[in-house]
Amino acid sequence: MPRRADGEVLLLWTLPVLGVVWLSAFLLFPGFVEPMSPTMSAEQVAAFYRDPQNLPRIRYSMIAFNWFAVGLIPILALIVLQIRRMAHRTPIFSYAMIACAAGGPTIFLMANLFWLLAAFRPERDPELTLLLNDLAWVTFSSQVGFLIAQSVILAVAIHLDRQERPVFPRWVAHFNVVVAALLIPAAFTGAALTGPVAWDGVLTFWVRNLAIGLWIAVMAAVLARAIGRQRAEDEAAAA
Amino acid sequence: MNAPRPESAPPAPAGSFLRRIAWHWRHDEKCELWIGWWTLVVFYNLYGLLFFVITRTQPPPEPSLDPMEVVQWFGDRRHGLLYGYALVFIVGGATAIMNATLAYSIRRMSVSRAFAYSYLVIYALATLPGMLLMGVACTVGAMRPDRDPAVMSWLYDLAFLSFEGTMGVFLIGSLIWMAAVLLDENGVFPKWFGYLNLCNALTEVVVAPAWIFQSGAFAWDGSIAWWINMGVFVIYTTAFLTLLRRMILREDFGTGPLPELATDPAAGSAP
Numbered sequence: 001m002p003r004r005a006d007g008e009v010l011l012l013w014t015l016p017v018l019g020v021v022w023l024s025a026f027l028l029f030p031g032f033v034e035p036m037s038p039t040m041s042a043e044q045v046a047a048f049y050r051d052p053q054n055l056p057r058i059r060y061s062m063i064a065f066n067w068f069a070v071g072l073i074p075i076l077a078l079i080v081l082q083i084r085r086m087a088h089r090t091p092i093f094s095y096a097m098i099a100c101a102a103g104g105p106t107i108f109l110m111a112n113l114f115w116l117l118a119a120f121r122p123e124r125d126p127e128l129t130l131l132l133n134d135l136a137w138v139t140f141s142s143q144v145g146f147l148i149a150q151s152v153i154l155a156v157a158i159h160l161d162r163q164e165r166p167v168f169p170r171w172v173a174h175f176n177v178v179v180a181a182l183l184i185p186a187a188f189t190g191a192a193l194t195g196p197v198a199w200d201g202v203l204t205f206w207v208r209n210l211a212i213g214l215w216i217a218v219m220a221a222v223l224a225r226a227i228g229r230q231r232a233e234d235e236a237a238a239a
Numbered sequence: 240m241n242a243p244r245p246e247s248a249p250p251a252p253a254g255s256f257l258r259r260i261a262w263h264w265r266h267d268e269k270c271e272l273w274i275g276w277w278t279l280v281v282f283y284n285l286y287g288l289l290f291f292v293i294t295r296t297q298p299p300p301e302p303s304l305d306p307m308e309v310v311q312w313f314g315d316r317r318h319g320l321l322y323g324y325a326l327v328f329i330v331g332g333a334t335a336i337m338n339a340t341l342a343y344s345i346r347r348m349s350v351s352r353a354f355a356y357s358y359l360v361i362y363a364l365a366t367l368p369g370m371l372l373m374g375v376a377c378t379v380g381a382m383r384p385d386r387d388p389a390v391m392s393w394l395y396d397l398a399f400l401s402f403e404g405t406m407g408v409f410l411i412g413s414l415i416w417m418a419a420v421l422l423d424e425n426g427v428f429p430k431w432f433g434y435l436n437l438c439n440a441l442t443e444v445v446v447a448p449a450w451i452f453q454s455g456a457f458a459w460d461g462s463i464a465w466w467i468n469m470g471v472f473v474i475y476t477t478a479f480l481t482l483l484r485r486m487i488l489r490e491d492f493g494t495g496p497l498p499e500l501a502t503d504p505a506a507g508s509a510p
Contacts, residue, residue, distance in 0.1 A: 038382075089492055090271045091346070095339035099363035100332060106367055127387040131394075134379045142328050142378065143371060149332025160270065187328040190378035191321040 005231035008081070011074045012227065015220050018071040021064060029061035030054045035200035038137070038193040045133050046126035049119055058119045062112055069108050072216070076101035079154070079219065082168065082226050086161035093157040100153065103146035111140035141189040141199040147212065151180035172222050182211040272487045275340025279483070282333045283476060294323035296377065298469075299399050299460045302453045306388035309395045313380045320381040324374035331371055338362040341479070344486055345416065347497070348423035357415050365408035373402040403459050403468075404450055406443040413440040425496045428482050439475045442468040 026032050036048065048054055080101065083094040114136035118129050158166065158173035185196070185203040196203040252258050263270055290297040295316045304312060313320070342359040346352060376398035380391055417436035420428045448457035449464040456463045489497045 088271055089268055090343055092271050092275050092336070092339045092343050095342050095359055096335040099335035099338055099359060102360070102363045103332070103335065103366060106364070107371070110367070127390055130383075131379070131386075131390050134382070135375065138379050138382070139375050142325065142375070143331075145328050145331030145333075145371070146335065147332070148329060149335050152332075153336060156274065184329055187325040188322070189325075190382045191318075191325060193382070 005227055005234055008078055008227050009231070011078060012220065012224055014071065015075055015216070018068060019216075021068045021071075025061045025064040025068070028057050028064070030057050035205045036133070036137070037200050038134075038198050042126035042130040046122065046124075046129045049122040049129055049133075055119060055122060058115065062116045062119070065112050066109065066116070069112060070105045073101055073105060075216070075220065075223070076104075076150075078223055078227070082223065083154075083157050085226075085230070086157055086167050087163040088157065088160060093153055093160075096153050097150065097157075100146045100150040104150065107139060107143040107146065111136045111143075114139065137199045138190055141204050141208070142187050144183040144186050144208065147215075148180045148183050151176040151183075151215070155180070167226055168222050172218075175218060176215075179211050179215045182207055268492075269487055269490060272340070272343070272490060275336055275343070276480075276483055276487055278333055279337045279340060279480060282330060282337060283480070285330060286327070289323050289327050293326070294319050294377065296320070296373070296398070296402075299403070299465060301460055302396070302399065302449075302458050304392075304395070306392040309392045310384070310386075310388050312395070313377075313391060314384055317381045317384065320377045324378050327374050328371070331366065331374075334366045334370075335363065340483070341416075344427055344483060345419045347425065347486070347490070348419050348427045349425045349494075350419045350422050354415055354419040358412060358419075361408050361412040361415070365405065365412070368401050369405040369408065370402065373398045376401070399459050400450065403446055403464065406446055410440050410443040413437070413443070425494075427486055427497055428479075432478060432482055435475055435478055438471050442471045 030053075031048070036045075040048070049058065076097065080094045080097045083097055084091065086093075114132050118124075118132035118136065122129065154168075155173040155176040158168050158170065158176075161167055186208040188197045189199045189204050192198045192201070195201055199205060252262055263273060267273065300312055338359055341362070342355045345355040345358055348354070376394045380386070380394040380398070413436045417433045417440070420433035420436065421430060445457075446464050446468060449459040449461070452458045452461070455461055458464060485500065486497065489500055491498055
């Protein structure tokens with residue numbers, strides 16, 4: 001059934017488009033390029049949202065994220081299908097991957113809602129804008145659990161894929177362990193308003209977000225190879 | 240999940256703990272199930288430690304604290320909240336593998352896949368309102384001790400009511416598990432466990448008044464809404480962990496009735 005893999009290739013090609021949208025929205029949001037500092041006072045945070053230069057950029061970038069955040073789920077679903085092709089005795093790892101695929105984007109959407117709420121009535125009491133801004137940043141930065149789980153599950157699943165030609169090469173498992181480790185410091189976001197783990201810090205903001213971006217790019221590349229091989233095998237079987 | 244392993248595994252060594260683990264990792268065909276089971280055991284204990292000892296958010300404090308007392312409450316356990324919930328956030332995703340393992344036990348039953356899939360999705364979405372949202376609320380509360388006390392009081396309510404007041408997912412999830420156990424003809428779990436699921440589902444019914452009462456037995460820290468709930472939960476969890484372990488020992492990777500264990504309990508090869 002070659003047509004099946006064709007549909008998967010179509011889903012995979014949504015990723016470059018998604019990447020462009022995400023990157024554009026990231027650059028558009030005025031709080032990301034130079035990440036907002038957690039040390040800003042309630043008045044400064046309120047002024048950030050009230051600034052007529054910032055307000056439309058906050059709203060439009062977050063609307064774009066709201067539209068396209070779940071766009072990653074089809075890619076995660078393709079990974080689930082590759083896990084199913086592994087030489088496992090049970091579907092536990094593909095089930096667990098489905099659970100992660102639902103969890104990660106939902107958490108990002110929650111953060112997105114808090115940002116949009118803060119921008120909806122910028123004239124609100126600054127204490128409340130500060131609260132919404134804190135909820136957005138803490139949710140966005142600290143919620144790495146499903147991303148870590150996803151990488152650990154993939155690493156274990158790849159190691160247990162003991163067959164002549166494994167679905168993913170062994171180095172993908174090691175790569176996932178490294179990514180999982182790079183995400184850990186971000187969980188401590190709340191514990192510091194300054195320094196590397198603060199939400200604008202090197203570890204929590206730059207390392208974490210770059211690790212996520214790298215993970216998506218690398219997994220897409222190995223996914224493309226696995227799907228290509230699967231398609232060739234299907235065609236050979238059909239011939 | 241399509242290729243069987245070569246069956247010529249060497250016998251399990253009697254050596255050190257690490258060598259035994261390594262043997263199971265390399266040769267045990269039930270390795271995936273044991274990973275799931277050990278994740279359940281380790282993480283239920285870890286969550287207990289994190290919620291009861293490190294963050295000290297369980298047993299819950301009174302809902303009737305005034306805003307200044309709430310500020311005090313956050314201040315008293317500031318580092319426990321910030322670091323404890325950071326650990327919860329790191330390991331929180333383990334629930335995915337835990338729920339996947341429980342969903343597999345339902346898949347092994349002679350019932351429609353719809354039961355396993357519903358269970359998996361319901362518990363996957365439960366993690367967010369039922370656990371992570373509390374962590375976010377406590378972190379945001381603890382990170383700025385000088386925040387407006389009225390806002391702190393709102394975060395306090397959000398933390399405890401989202402944690403305890405997320406009821407439907409556990410109510411419906413338990414009922415789905417109950418129905419699957421009672422319908423199952425493969426004998427994966429004993430029928431009494433089906434009824435124990437009903438007890439667990441009922442605890443979610445008696446929690447509902449926590450959304451209404453600010454003090455007394457029905458409040459979120461009350462003897463009915465919290466203590467009975469927790470008692471049933473501990474019995475329920477212990478029961479399914481024990482039964483799940485037996486299921487794994489009995490597993491033959493077939494689709495028919497699960498074979499019973501040999502009378503000699505040492506015949507199994509649990510790591």
